[in-house]
Amino acid sequence: MIIIDAMMVCLDLSDIDEKLVAFTRSICQRLPVKKVYFVHNIKTSELSEDFRETFGDIDLSKEVEANISDIVAEHFAGGCDHEVLVSEEPNTEVMMADLVKRYDVKLTLLGKRMSNKSTGSLGTKLLRILPCSILVFPETASFNIERVLTPIDFSDASVHALRLSKSLADELRLSLEIMHVYKLPTQYFPLISEEKAIKKAEEVVNGKFKELQKRHTEVAGVPYTLVRAAGKSTAERISLQLRKGKHDLLVLGLKGNNPIPSLSLGSVPTKIYNMDIDTPLWLVYSEEVIK
Template sequence: MITIDAMMVCLDLSDVDEKLVAFSRSICERLEVRKVYFVHNIRLYELGDDFQELIGEVDLRKEVEGNITEIVAEQFGNITDHEILVREDPNTEVLLADLVKRYNVQLTLLGKKMSDKGAGTLGTKLLRILPCSVLVFPEAASFHLRKVLVPIDFTDTTIHILRFSKALADQLHLQLEIMHVYRLPTQFFPLISEKEAVRKAVQLVNGKFADLQRRYQEIAGVPYALVRAANKSIGERIALHLEKGGHDLLVLGLRGNSPLPMLNLGSVPSEIYSSDINVPLWLVYAEEAVRR
């Protein structure tokens, strides 16, 4: 059973906040979440001297806290224990990473606007620096989860991500599908037969998956899709399969080989985050990797 001792919800006072808070309620209704922290950082240095003079004696921190309190009361209620944290720090990424460590946050919830509304650079930085799993909620995403897609790469993170995804699917009564995207060494064509190369690659990957099923019986009956990257990146193939399959949630594992989580994001999660997928993206760290 998946239990979240502490979850942090990052708010930026944009239109996404109400959806994000409502989604956090949906999570608490379906998973055991013991404490939720709603966090906003006021970056006064971005306001400029003129605007700060306009504010005058207004207690901006109190006003922001009041605004968030109203949203939380309307969209979240008292479904579980929660706290509103408003800070004034010049470095939002470092502040949030410190809060994760201070409150032992296991999951951070981030909102994400479409790419035409911003570059999303803060979100990318947070994905690299936060020492916990991250759930990204795009502004066009739905709260209703029915199907979850889990791409794997047969690295050390594969077993953890499969076990987590299976437990999540069982707990939320979701349909679970596993996929793997493979590439062929096209630089050797036509020296070798492309047809034979595809056959060999499929045979090899199916063998790896069959071995996983033998060793971990909990995934024995889970559907599995094998997709060739061909002329697209792995991230693009995942996004296409996600849309084609009508999935409502994408789960990706984050690397745990380095003691610094900021070095472990990986190219595929980074590419997926930067794209305009319209389903929540759950980026999962193995707990033992975070504790190092």
């Protein structure tokens, strides 16, 4: 069973906040979440002089907290135990990372607007620095989740994501599909037959799937799809498979084994995050990686 002791929801006072709060309620109604923290940071250094002259010594934190509380009261009815946290720190991502550690947050919900509305720079920073799993909710995404896609590369991180996806699918009665993107050494064509290369590559991958099913019998019955990269990146193929299969949730495992934080996220999750997709993206760290 998936149990979320503490969940953090990052709000930015934009029109996506209401959707995030409502989606959080949907999560709490379907999964055991013990407590939710609705969080916003006021970067006072970015307030203009005009603002200061107009509003003077107004207690901005109190006003923001009241605004968020109103949204929560309207869209979180029937949710779980929760708290609104508003701070005034110069660095938002560091502040939120501290909250994750302080409250032992297991999952952070992060909204994402389309690229023509936002650069997504803060979101990218949060993905790289927060020591917990992250659920990215695009502004165009649906609350209704029935079909889950989990790409794997047979690493420990992707297997962890797969096992979590299977638990989620069993608990919520969702449809789960596994996919693997493989590439061929095209520099050897036409020295070897492309048809034979494809056949051999798929034989190797099918062998890996059989070994995986032996080690983790709970995923033995989950259907999987082999997709050839064929000139496209892994992220592009995953995006195409999302649309083709009409999936409602994408789950990716994060390795996090690089000591340099800016390099630990991985190229595939970074590229997918930067795409304009309509599907919620669950980026999963294992407890071992977080420790």
